[in-house]
Amino acid sequence: MNFASNDVIIIGGGPAGSTLGSYLSMAGIGNMIFEGANHPRPHVGESLVTSTTRVFREIGFLETMEREGFVRKYGASWHAPGGRSFAIEFQEFPQEGIDQEYTYHVDRAKFDLLMLKHAESLGSKVYQGVRVKQVLFDENGFANGVRVQVGGAEVDVPARMVVDASGRETVLGRQLRLKKKDPIFNQYAVHAWFKNLDRGEGEDADYIHIYFLPVERGWVWQIPITEEITSVGVVAEKEIFKNARTDVAEYFHHHVNLNPDLAHAMRNAVRCNDFKTEGDYSYSMERFVGDGFMLVGDAARFVDPIFSSGVSVALYSARFAAAQIAEAYATGDFSQKALMPYEEKLRNGVEIWYEFIRLYYKLLPLFTHFIQSKDYRFQVLELLQGVVFDRKEVPVLQAMRDYVEKVEKSENHLFKDRLTAIPID
Ligand SMILES: Cc1cc2nc3c(=O)[nH]c(=O)nc-3n(C[C@H](O)[C@H](O)[C@H](O)COP(=O)(O)OP(=O)(O)OC[C@H]3O[C@@H](n4cnc5c(N)ncnc54)[C@H](O)[C@@H]3O)c2cc1C
Incomplete structure (x- = not known):
């Protein structure tokens, strides 16, 4: 050499x-x-x-x-455990200097x-x-x-x-x-690739799908890797995995079944590589x-x-x-x-990602609310596309913070019991 x-x-x-x-x-x-x-x-x-x-x-x-x-990724879709879902498409908000309406998996x-x-x-x-x-x-x-x-x-x-x-x-x-x-996050992920996962027929078949889980900071990713193969990963607080005291396969399938949309998509899925785990990240x-x-x-x-x-x-x-x-x-x-x-x-730049993530976990309905808001949808989309560098202000993050404060101060706000203990100051 x-x-x-x-x-x-x-x-x-x-x-x-x-x-x-x-x-x-x-x-x-x-x-x-x-x-x-x-x-x-x-x-x-x-x-x-x-x-x-x-x-x-x-x-x-x-x-x-x-x-x-x-695989071309044209958008993203989120699924709440109660069966409600919502999606975004990147073409709704084209970025300057980027003429493709998609990114990739x-x-x-x-x-x-x-x-x-x-x-x-x-x-x-x-x-x-x-x-x-x-x-x-x-x-x-x-x-x-x-x-x-x-x-x-x-x-x-x-x-x-x-x-x-x-x-x-x-x-x-x-x-x-x-x-x-990180003083707040201690997440743990279990993931593998599957064949025969039902991604549906619609134009969202090749989106990333995120399924919310009714456990602390719990969610699942569904990412198409090829036409046949789909990556699925269960993410939650590490404590949840520790307390489950089961092996990774059982832990994984238990959580998949907590979201009916996901359980349906996975009903005939066959795993095609070993489970992998990621922690302390x-x-x-x-x-x-x-x-x-x-x-x-x-x-x-x-x-x-x-x-x-x-x-x-x-x-x-x-x-x-x-x-x-x-x-x-x-x-x-x-x-x-x-x-x-x-x-x-x-x-x-990364602090903007972090702030967005923190607010997301602080109050889950906040994200749903803002992404569907006429005033803020584009700003949320901008963040989701990675426009975080060289920015002095991100008004939607301040609006989210104000919203959290309003919920905290209110006696009986609809979202009051959805607030988590995450500090956002
Ligand atoms: C659960 C989970 C899910 C994720 N999902 C996504 C996602 O959907 N989309 C996304 O964009 N990101 C995602 N990420 C993040 C993504 O994996 C990383 O941010 C990305 O891989 C960072 O790239 P990197 O080049 O910095 O590091 P890496 O991709 O890790 O590359 C580092 C390289 O350094 C080499 N290396 C390590 N030590 C040495 C050494 N001592 N000498 C020589 N070489 C060495 C390694 O072999 C490796 O090839 C996820 C991460 C986790 C944990």
């Missing part, structure tokens, strides 16, 4: 790492991606939001998305491999099956390389700067003890930048996946990080201070 010390080292070849590699190569900045796994490898996070299209187009990846025939094994190959085709030097053990720092505290595991040996690789895109492994966050568990790093390093995607921050925000955040954080790195190369300043604007931009 031939390593150049002026390159940017990217830890992880998931969507964040591959996108960053692509943008850096396009800017003429050498970069290496170390990916611990060998792609294709399975991964959770299969439904995208429309804002991702902009990034795909910018890095020249949109043609690949179209060519590979990923993806088999992440295939999608992540294609993205990594795309980064390689643009110039990233990609090393698969090479795990980063730790980030190295010079005597002034600047990140200046990584130690990787290659077969049985450990090798130190020099770099101009290091970007952690290792996802929920959070290599650098763990090394520097930057990780702060809401957190933030104390900081996203330091001298000579940056964190992107899940390695920086993870918010609850109820609105399918993760891949979009991964792509946009990479896009912003690449611009910041280009500036660092131009000025020769790779200090934490110089990299800080990236952190602010990412933190503010």
Whole structure:
């Protein structure tokens, strides 16, 4: 292996790492991606939001998305346990600069491999099956390389700067003890793929379907992966899983049957891979930048996946990080201070997702109410499509907060007993 010390080292070849590699190569900045796994490898996070299209187009990846025939996602549908449901279509609110009325559902094994190959085709030097053990720092505290595991040996690789895109492994966050568990959310997910799930015949057959469950912060995703295969995941507070004291299969099916619409859709479904579980996945790093390093995607921050925000955040954080790195190369300043604007931009954007998610869980009927409101529907749609960055104001969030306050103060509001204990100040 031939390593150049002026390159940017990217830890992880998931969507964040591959996108960053692509943008850096396009800017003429050498970069290496170390990916611990060998792609294709399975991964959770299969439904995208429309804002991702902009990034795909910018890095020249949109043609690949179209060519590979990923399922087109034109909208989203929510189902309450009592049988009521409502839907949105992305074409109702077109985003500036995005001329497609749909986004995609993806088999992440295939999608992540294609993205990594795309980064390689643009110039990233990609090393698969090479795990980063730790980030190295010079005597002034600047990140200046990584130690990787290659077969049985450990090798130190020099770099101009290091970007952690290792996802929920959070290599650098763990090394520097930057990780702060989310004070509110402690969700747990059990998911698998199924054949013969009845998605219906209507135009919403290929939407993402979210089924509400009558348990704390409980919901289920239904995501079409191919014409035959559908991904289904049960999400709820981790305590609920712990207290259930059953195995994952029983836990999964018990919860599926709590929503009649879902139970109906699943009546003939046959599981076609193993159940997987995901826990402890809401957190933030104390900081996203330091001298000579940056964190992107899940390695920086993870918010609850109820609105399918993760891949979009991964792509946009990479896009912003690449611009910041280009500036660092131009000025020769790779200090934490110089990299800080990236952190602010990412933190503010993800905070909007977080606030939206918090309000959603605070009072479920609030979301239903606002998405059906003549005044606010477009604003909710805007958020659901991932328009969260570079925004100073999001009036619908303030309106939601005001509404919660009204319900809290009222003696006998219809939604009073639906309020949860989540703090929203
Ligand atoms: C239950 C659940 C449901 C979700 N649903 C959705 C959804 O519907 N839509 C959505 O957009 N998002 C969803 N997400 C979020 C989504 O999975 C992530 O936000 C997204 O994958 C982040 O991309 P990333 O590139 O930052 O990290 P990852 O995709 O995790 O990629 C990180 C890569 O780094 C590699 N790596 C890790 N450690 C090392 C190391 N030491 N050395 C080298 N390589 C390493 C890994 O092998 C991996 O390939 C969901 C998440 C969860 C938990």
